[in-house]
Amino acid sequence: MLGKLDGKDFAILELLQKDCSKSKKKIAKKLALPLTTVHNRIAKLEREGIISAYRAKVDWKKLGYDVSAFVQITVNYPNKDYSQEDTARKIRALHGVESACIVAGTTDIIAKVRTKNTDDLNDFLLNHLRKVSGIDKTTSIVVLKEFD
Numbered sequence: 001m002l003g004k005l006d007g008k009d010f011a012i013l014e015l016l017q018k019d020c021s022k023s024k025k026k027i028a029k030k031l032a033l034p035l036t037t038v039h040n041r042i043a044k045l046e047r048e049g050i051i052s053a054y055r056a057k058v059d060w061k062k063l064g065y066d067v068s069a070f071v072q073i074t075v076n077y078p079n080k081d082y083s084q085e086d087t088a089r090k091i092r093a094l095h096g097v098e099s100a101c102i103v104a105g106t107t108d109i110i111a112k113v114r115t116k117n118t119d120d121l122n123d124f125l126l127n128h129l130r131k132v133s134g135i136d137k138t139t140s141i142v143v144l145k146e147f148d
Contacts, residue, residue: 005050008033012041013050020054057148065096065114067121068143071129072107076136084108087134094128096120107139118142
């Protein structure tokens with residue numbers, strides 16, 4: 001069972017989420033905590049699996065991926081050769097898919113996709129995504145501006 005987290009733990013988590021490359025020393029200074037306290041709390045958060053990975057924030061536009069879209073996907077359930085989770089995993093494995101989430105509501109899966117332009121998005125939808133077993137239909141929502 002996980003130990004109880006307090007405001008200091010959540011403050012550390014918030015800073016790490018904004019910039020995981022921040023040193024423990026900088027976090028300690030920002031939060032006015034002793035360095036050993038920050039070190040021990042981060043170690044505990046890692047040990048308990050609350051922090052499971054550190055990731056780089058990528059500027060996709062600088063890499064030439066100017067279009068992002070959320071694709072709502074409806075799964076065709078009558079076929080028992082696959083599950084909704086299998087379909088989501090296959091979608092996530094496609095190049096350009098940042099995430100695939102099973103959701104409740106009028107759709108079954110939502111995928112976040114990044115492509116170089118709208119022609120690439122069209123190619124992705126027609127020639128890659130719609131060829132995944134289990135997909136019945138898709139609806140795309142193109143992102144105009146992102147806020148992280």
